[in-house]
Amino acid sequence: MTKVSVATVWLDGCSGCHMSLIDMDERLIDLADQIDVVYSPLVDRKEYPDWVDVALVEGAVSSTEDFEKIKKIRAHTGILVALGDCAVAANVPAMRNPFKVEDVMARGYFETAAIQHQVPCEVVPGLLPVVRPIHEVVKVDVFVQGCPPSADTIHYVITELLAGRAPVLYDRTRPGA
């Protein structure tokens, strides 16, 4: 049996959704028989594969890098799952949206920094003017609310998708859950 290829992606989120994913504990062992995690912060692969069946994407689109990444992911993915409130609604990262990027940078790198007052201009990607939920940038197939969604919710989503069904989520999770 060929395994279903799965990617997990970390955009602008706190990694809490990934913690919840790992929190599936021993159920991960059963899942490992059916899925192949081909790209993830948890595996050592730098380039997004040509094709991935299911991508679980945590985080909002906040930086130029997030933007490029999600475009690429969409083009090379079957089912794109927005995982967690940041992915679904931009959530906490979007709380900077009422402010100008310069002001946000000044706050983070000057006003509140004790030493090394400078805005990074290498390696670290630039911020977009506004943080956006994934579906405002590319098409999303499944929305999984929660901050973070529970391990049970994520397990349900994955097993339903493996069974070829669309997960029904309203009675399992909610914004902020």
Place this chain on the structure above:
Amino acid sequence: MATRSRIKTLKINGRDVSAHEDETILDVAMEHGVFIPTLCQIEGLTISGACRLCLVEVAGWRRLVPACATHVEEGMEINTDTERLRNYRRMIIELLFSEGNHVCAVCVSNGNCELQALAQRLGMDHVRFTNLQPVRLVDMTHDRFVLDRNRCILCLRCVRVCDEIEGAHTWDVKGRGSEARVVSDLATPWGDSATCTSCGKCVNVCPVGALVKKGRAIGEMVKRQDFLPYLSNMREVKK
């Protein structure tokens, strides 16, 4: 002398029911265990019809009507749960989310919020409208309470409870449309209010995390609304 019958017979979702003519569609629905979502309506305060979540269909009527603000009529055939209504209700909830700044994950009312609970119950899986990210001011000047307008859905329960039950009329609305904001006295800081008695009724009837007690952390703000029907009944008895 023949008197008009004060009892009306009608149908809700195909079921025959009877009701007193003073009752609203929402009253009858609740008596018969039929769920109609509501946000601005709360037992013990006058009807405002502001949120439109309780819209229902009446056979032969072209308009949808708010169940909380429409009295029963003889022969009405009411539908409370159609595809059209489900779509509108979801849309209303999504619009409420998109016109304010709701971040449930860090809200003091997380887990105890009527808007959040309805979003879940009505099946909102994401908000299809771009967030307006309005600039809305937080008032922390009161000793014990906070008004966070970012979470306000303009249900006006606070305005009504303060006026109708407490008799202080501290709250009002300033501005129109998306600029509308709840203000105390003549748009002065709540802490300076000459009318506010600090009774906390507005805090408890507010369905969301807009009017809250000071010093609450995420998810800690639990509202108590049981006082309201009691107080308003006492007033009716006195009348």
